Amino acid sequence: MSVDAAQALVAGALGRDGVAPTDGIATLAEWDSLGHMHIVLAIEAARGQQLSPEQIVSIGTVSDVAACLDE
Amino acid sequence: MSWINKPRDLHFDQALQTDRFELRPLSLWQAWRLGANNWLDDPELASAITAAPLRRSQWRLFRLMAKPNGRTRFTYGIFPHGSDHAIGVESVQLRNYRTAHLAVLIHDRDWWGKGVVVEVRGRVISHLFESDRVGRIQGQVEGRNFASIFNYRKLGFDHVGTFHQCIWSTAEGAPADHLLFEMMEDNWHKRGAA
Numbered sequence: 001m002s003v004d005a006a007q008a009l010v011a012g013a014l015g016r017d018g019v020a021p022t023d024g025i026a027t028l029a030e031w032d033s034l035g036h037m038h039i040v041l042a043i044e045a046a047r048g049q050q051l052s053p054e055q056i057v058s059i060g061t062v063s064d065v066a067a068c069l070d071e
Numbered sequence: 072m073s074w075i076n077k078p079r080d081l082h083f084d085q086a087l088q089t090d091r092f093e094l095r096p097l098s099l100w101q102a103w104r105l106g107a108n109n110w111l112d113d114p115e116l117a118s119a120i121t122a123a124p125l126r127r128s129q130w131r132l133f134r135l136m137a138k139p140n141g142r143t144r145f146t147y148g149i150f151p152h153g154s155d156h157a158i159g160v161e162s163v164q165l166r167n168y169r170t171a172h173l174a175v176l177i178h179d180r181d182w183w184g185k186g187v188v189v190e191v192r193g194r195v196i197s198h199l200f201e202s203d204r205v206g207r208i209q210g211q212v213e214g215r216n217f218a219s220i221f222n223y224r225k226l227g228f229d230h231v232g233t234f235h236q237c238i239w240s241t242a243e244g245a246p247a248d249h250l251l252f253e254m255m256e257d258n259w260h261k262r263g264a265a
Contacts, residue, residue, distance in 0.1 A: 025224055037221075
């Protein structure tokens, strides 16, 4: 369930129609520095709290986003 | 001033080219002029350098800025090809043991979000590792500077530690963390081969 939510969150933050769970910094051209900022802020909005520095630095793929949403 | 008796290091004190930019080594005077003309009027940029947005004097900037000396500290102005207008700087400080510390600031906001740091820093890192003076590169960034964190991740740096609540963030109005990143020479070459 959180993978679906993560895919929707990342796609929305990057303005894409969809993304795969394995997509990330290395594979998505739209996932640049501003895109990364949008993704982190979207995760924090979804969780209703700020991420820790360790969580922020762990985000590199859609699967990482799913893990953050699960915590 | 232990550096003053050392000869200038011509390997680092030379211009570098990327697809979109020329990185020109700046003198202390040029670096200070660039900062005084472009950073002090922008509270957000100035606070990154002076750690105090309301104290943006040229003297404070001079005291706290990275000061190139041609031996152990180098500051490269980032110039788009065909332009004499610098959009930012990349600073390198050589430290013991075989360590280079990086810092970057893009003051031209029109270039934010356009991959400047990844392109420039990638070239600088390759150049640093061509020297036997550098085997390890490190950087430090505030914990909520998402764009900088992205840049380190994109370049393949490892997050090797966190200083928790080590600095007062004027932007957040609260203590902030600093994240430490590291790139070893072997990892950079493996990454290039991958």
